[in-house]
Amino acid sequence: MKLKFLLLPLAALAAAAPRAEAKIRVVATVPDLVDIVGRVGGDRVAVQGLARGTEDIHQIQMRPSFVTRLNRADAVVYLGMGSEHSFLPGLLEVARNPKMSADWTRTCAGSGCIDASTGVRVLQKPDTLSRAEGEIHPLGNPHYNMGADNGPVIARSVADGLKRVDPAHAKDYDANLKVYLLELDAKLSEWKKKAAPLKGVKAVSYHKDTAYLGRFTGIDFVDTVELKPGIAPTPTHLEKLVQKMKKEKVSLIVREQEYESKTSEWLARETGARIAVIGTMAGAFPETETFAGAIEHNLDALLTAAKIGKDVE
Ligand SMILES: [Zn+2]
Structure with missing residues (x-):
């Protein structure tokens, strides 16, 4: 048997x-x-x-x-x-x-x-x-x-x-x-709830890659650090950006991890905005190899940076 x-x-x-x-x-x-x-x-x-x-x-x-x-x-x-x-x-x-x-x-x-x-x-x-x-x-x-x-x-x-x-x-x-x-x-309903505090938060990103992220989270992306997609910022653009960020009370700088950090750090010092480092693809950070893992990581990074900004006020 x-x-x-x-x-x-x-x-x-x-x-x-x-x-x-x-x-x-x-x-x-x-x-x-x-x-x-x-x-x-x-x-x-x-x-x-x-x-x-x-x-x-x-x-x-x-x-x-x-x-x-x-x-x-x-x-x-x-x-x-x-x-x-x-x-x-x-x-x-x-x-x-x-x-x-x-x-x-x-x-x-x-x-x-x-x-x-x-x-x-x-x-x-x-x-x-x-x-x-x-x-x-x-x-x-x-x-x-x-x-x-x-x-x-x-x-x-x-x-x-x-x-x-x-x-x-x-x-x-x-x-x-x-x-x-x-x-x-199931995850989308969970993420939608989680992202609720981000609605209306004003932000700039380094690269112009946040259109769909903004649509889902409600974050209002008003400009980019780059002059145009793929074109590095000029001193004139950065001066104007600082003025715009101050005028529009932009509290969040979104830096994609593959872009240099110095300009974002300078902008943060000039404007008091907080930096969130995010990924543009899965696998940008450890433990984010899946589509869902990458979305969750970015949401957490944005929420953390946005919350800190509110605490300071
Ligand atoms: Zn692009």
Whole structure:
């Protein structure tokens, strides 16, 4: 009798072996997407990342392993909206994968391309192609992964993409998506409550990446330390910024961890505003490797800085 029980797990293992072989290989450009692809793909997908969460999405260091990963991939999942323009189309040109080729407008073209921004309501979309907002946000604000309420939108885009690439397992992706969406829904109500004290708080950020964060938290972002996205501050801009911050009673400076700290510290001294250091991607800080973990970390950092500001008054 005992032998029978021992044989059962072995038989199960043998049956599982071909399933494991059939996993689709997915490359996700940033840690947020690695997490979400992992959740939606489950055991049908083997996912590898490219950029590190501590990096600046507009200036990712290319590494030779990126080419190998893209060459072997069945699909690539990316933020889109030009986020990956500093590295992904260039890599796709050399990776020579027939399922995905470089597209300098849409990042990627081919059956293996999964644009996670599909379905995102784009903020700060320019009316013209004048590049007045700098060179790096040509299609609107691409930092939608910093908005908590975009989690479900990204998850749905990823699920649609995986179903298209691997239709045989569409039911698995739908089931995983359902579980993940339930989890996110619960967290979103929790985050919304938690963010309530931030409503109406006036802030400046270093880079113009807080549109979606502002929409969710109610923080009123009035300006940026950078002159324009990707363009360093000038002394004239900083002088004007100090005047504006004083006039509008800006109490919060949001510095993304990948940007230098000295200018924000100087601004804090000049204006009395408090600094919150946040991440623009998952993995920017230890223990924030997931989309939800990164959102929570940023919320906590903002609440801490905003609360200290109130205590001082
Ligand atoms: Zn940006």
